[in-house]
Amino acid sequence: MDDESQIPPGDTALRLRKTALELFARHGYAAVSMRQIAGEVGVQVGALYNHISDKQALLYRLMAEHMVELLQAVAAADLPKEPLAALEGFTRFHIRHHAARPEAVFISYMELRNLSPENFALLEEQRQAYEARLRQILERGQAEGVMQIADARIATRAVIAMLTGITTWFRDGGGQSLAEVEEIYWEMVRRLVTR
């Protein structure tokens, strides 16, 4: 997945985003300069400004792309109507999508403080749109009597925090497979919303 050879050397825009993501994840946004990114990409710093206006725009773009990709992927997952089946589908989708992108997940949480207020507000809207997908499943489950939830908004945050936490410890080949981990988490999520 991270095979650099798959990126044509001429595709500076893509190399720029990939390099920036890695450097921000490793050193933090504030500690990385455009010059350093240019050096890793293998271009002059001036060439970066053909692709992006400044470092803030680059950070926002990485975080916004992560959210757009997430929103498109969850829509494409085409979750079933039945609330418990939809919750199972959401749980499995969320685990797989995030486990494949630990750097983007890390940055999306960690670098929120470095976004300008305008960019933060834009991103917060996208994050809430994603949360709403899960919350609506829980509210439907509640309305149809197949789930018992004290507070759908809080249960949504609890489930997302629990599932996203997997990215902090799961490593391929480290004991359990992701499929096994998925089964265990789905059972926990199911219990969490049913009596």
Next chain:
Amino acid sequence: MDDESQIPPGDTALRLRKTALELFARHGYAAVSMRQIAGEVGVQVGALYNHISDKQALLYRLMAEHMVELLQAVAAADLPKEPLAALEGFTRFHIRHHAARPEAVFISYMELRNLSPENFALLEEQRQAYEARLRQILERGQAEGVMQIADARIATRAVIAMLTGITTWFRDGGGQSLAEVEEIYWEMVRRLVTR
């Protein structure tokens, strides 16, 4: 709790740690210099080195203190023997302890990558000692037949991620009280470990 006036101006060591915690949380470890910390504390940079050998030692000290404080506090919480009561006690303890320290929680997660390998290993031991407190409660609950858990190690991580997630959104005076939030989470945790 954050009332600066409570710290005697002469207590440079304490001011140093408090200032470093705030600056690291706001800008990130890599972006903050010892000179900047000295400026905020209101001393010459040389004076900092009477208290700490370098910035790495300062980061480790902040993170290690957070863990020592956590381990002492959970020991002092004197959790009951009965597994479900112990789990309830642990849940309420974890929520309250972390909700009161969002900056230390943020840094403890975010700046792991900036620790030297030796310091990382030391901290990881402390983190595992804390996780073990919860895992042992779950294993006892399992053994006594009052909990049904597929994987105690994974359930431990799931519960901790879920509860620590509260620090990313909970703000005093923002709708629910922490006591209300605590009730809702305890009900979710209880369900998660029982059939």
